[in-house]
Amino acid sequence: MIVFDKMQQGYKYELEAPAGKDFAADFKPELTPKQMLEMGVFEGHYLNDCRAEFPEDWFINAKLSPDRADINANYFKIKSRMSLAEWQRRGWIVGPDPRGWFQWYCRYYMGRRLPEVDAWQIKRWKAFRRHKAQIVQNCLPFDIDCRKRQRQALLQWAYNPFF
Numbered sequence: 348m349i350v351f352d353k354m355q356q357g358y359k360y361e362l363e364a365p366a367g368k369d370f371a372a373d374f375k376p377e378l379t380p381k382q383m384l385e386m387g388v389f390e391g392h393y394l395n396d397c398r399a400e401f402p403e404d405w406f407i408n409a410k411l412s413p414d415r416a417d418i419n420a421n422y423f424k425i426k427s428r429m430s431l432a433e434w435q436r437r438g439w440i441v442g443p444d445p446r447g448w449f450q451w452y453c454r455y456y457m458g459r460r461l462p463e464v465d466a467w468q469i470k471r472w473k474a475f476r477r478h479k480a481q482i483v484q485n486c487l488p489f490d491i492d493c494r495k496r497q498r499q500a501l502l503q504w505a506y507n508p509f510f
Contacts (some may be wrong), residue, residue: 352397354445362458374469376505380453384409388503389428391420393449420506427499441467476505
């Protein structure tokens, strides 16, 4: 795969595993990138300029906002992300994925494997599960109006926000 988008020009990577298969034993995302895009993540403004890198069917029913970020494109209709500059400031952008965790997940899902980067991102994904525990502890079952910001964030980390 060779990437040409606004943030990367000529980045090359190999797909070493079948799409959606052969994940690390401790990485069990509850949602695929396609499901996440269809439900509404990142205010619809995350992968608009790099669609050619990923399967066309991921974008057929995706909730996108090509011109600007729009909270109405999010499933829970709430702002739930920090700016890319903030992610960079906090040291959350690592390796060859300048857009962060979701770009890493999309590439990992497609079959790219980078052991050190993968281990770091999977560790971050596992740590994010604490938000699911907070919802379970503080909300009635299936009350999706309870803690919408955390639920949207869970969705953006491939966790099912409905429980």
